[in-house]
Amino acid sequence: MHREMTCTISDDYWADFYTRSKSGAPVYPSQFAAFAINEFAGVDGVIEFGCGNGRDSHFFATNGFELLALDASEQAIALCHSRNRYEHARYRPCKASSAGREIEGFLQGKRKVAVYARFFLHAINEGEQCGFLEVLSSLLPSGSQLFLEYRTIDDARQEKEFGNDHYRRYLEHRETLATIEAAGFSIAYEVEGRGLAKYKDEDARVGRCVAIKG
Numbered sequence: 767m768h769r770e771m772t773c774t775i776s777d778d779y780w781a782d783f784y785t786r787s788k789s790g791a792p793v794y795p796s797q798f799a800a801f802a803i804n805e806f807a808g809v810d811g812v813i814e815f816g817c818g819n820g821r822d823s824h825f826f827a828t829n830g831f832e833l834l835a836l837d838a839s840e841q842a843i844a845l846c847h848s849r850n851r852y853e854h855a856r857y858r859p860c861k862a863s864s865a866g867r868e869i870e871g872f873l874q875g876k877r878k879v880a881v882y883a884r885f886f887l888h889a890i891n892e893g894e895q896c897g898f899l900e901v902l903s904s905l906l907p908s909g910s911q912l913f914l915e916y917r918t919i920d921d922a923r924q925e926k927e928f929g930n931d932h933y934r935r936y937l938e939h940r941e942t943l944a945t946i947e948a949a950g951f952s953i954a955y956e957v958e959g960r961g962l963a964k965y966k967d968e969d970a971r972v973g974r975c976v977a978i979k980g
Contacts, residue, residue: 795825797963798884798915798974803829805955805976809911810876813869815862815898816886820846826882827855834872836860862890863897869905878909878979885963887916887942888935899949902979912951912977916942918958921971939973951977 799822806812810832817823817835819842827833833855837843846857858868873879881902887895902912919936939958947953956975963970 809880815883827852880911903950910979
C-alpha cells in the first residue's frame with residue numbers, strides 16, 4: 767500500500783503559487799530533464815504531465831522536440847503561455863486522467879513519444895495515478911518511453927524549500943515500479959536515492975525510472 771501524508775489537496779494553493787510574481791520557483795531545467803533528454807530514443811514528440819511553470823517543457827522545446835505540456839492549474843498554463851516562444855510547443859490545462867483527447871490529437875502521425883512527469887505522481891492521489899497509467903497504457907504507441915521522478919517514503923520528514931503546507935504522497939519505490947509494470951510497461955532503468963533532485967539546502971530522496979510501453 768502506498769503511504770500518504772495527510773494534507774489538503776488544494777487548487778487554491780497552486781493558483782496562488784503560480785500567480786505570485788516572485789514565487790522563487792526555478793526557471794532553468796531540472797536535473798531530471800537533463801538526464802531524460804539524453805535518453806530520448808528516436809521519439810517524435812514529448813508529452814509532459816504536471817508541467818508547472820514550464821521549466822522543463824521549455825528546455826525540451828528549445829532543443830527542437832514537438833511538445834504537449836499539461837497541468838491541472840490554469841494559472842500554471844497561463845504562465846507557460848506567456849513565456850512560450852515556440853510554435854511546436856502547446857500548453858493545455860488538463861488533469862491527467864481526462865487527457866485522452868489531447869493525447870490522441872498529439873499522437874497523430876507519430877510512431878512513438880516520450881512521456882515525462884517530474885514530481886507528478888506524488889502530487890496526485892492513488893486513484894488519479896491509476897487513471898494516469900490507464901490513459902497511457904491505452905493510448906501510447908508501442909515502444910514509447912515513460913520518464914518518472916517522485917518523492918519516496920524516506921523523504922517525508924525532510925524540510926522542504928517550498929514548505930510542507932500542500933499535498934504530497936510519498937511513494938514506496940519498489941511498489942511503484944510494480945504498479946507501472948502491471949500497467950503494461952517494462953522497466954528499463956530505475957534508481958532511488960539522494961543527489962538526484964537537489965535544490966538549495968534540500969536534497970530530496972526520490973525514485974526515478976524509465977519504462978517502455980509494451
